[in-house]
Amino acid sequence: MELAGRKRLKPRRHRTDTKQKPLTYSHLEDFVACFNPANRHVRTPTWNSKTQDGRWRAFAREELLARDKASLDVFWLRDVSMTDLENLPEPEILVEEIMENLRFALANFEAVSTE
Incomplete structure (x- = not known):
């Protein structure tokens, strides 16, 4: 295979x-x-x-x-480099930011491919 x-x-x-x-x-x-x-x-x-x-x-x-279910999956330390998941922007804002980043990346790829 x-x-x-x-x-x-x-x-x-x-x-x-x-x-x-x-x-x-x-x-x-x-x-x-x-x-x-x-x-x-x-x-x-x-x-x-x-x-x-x-x-x-x-x-x-x-x-x-x-x-819950006597879970041993415990944590108390926060990774300061991680995004604060409790204070994320609204989903619509996240979607717009992602789309903007993708448009920017696509424009860069197109610029490289035409050189």
């Missing part, structure tokens, strides 16, 4: 073999320190109501069970 020029389908490698920035122990040091494998009863989260940008947070069992 040929897929887009490939002779066979290869499974994803999950980028564990990346050469630009391979995963090393130094990437996990903060986690290991907070996880405290030597004594799990002395774990110290870095998140609390005063330091809400802490990466390691403890959740009470009751808090997790109260979630």
Whole structure:
């Protein structure tokens, strides 16, 4: 079977073999320190109501069970580079901005193709 020029389908490698920035122990040091494998009863989260940008947070069992279907899909950190989804413009405005960007891109492609 040929897929887009490939002779066979290869499974994803999950980028564990990346050469630009391979995963090393130094990437996990903060986690290991907070996880405290030597004594799990002395774990110290870095998140609390005063330091809400802490990466390691403890959740009470009751808090997790109260979630929809006891979901463990929890997050509390916001990526500042991401769009604030709670304050998006109206859909009509978004559509117009997208169309304007597409028109601009198409005009650039047309200019390049006529050169």
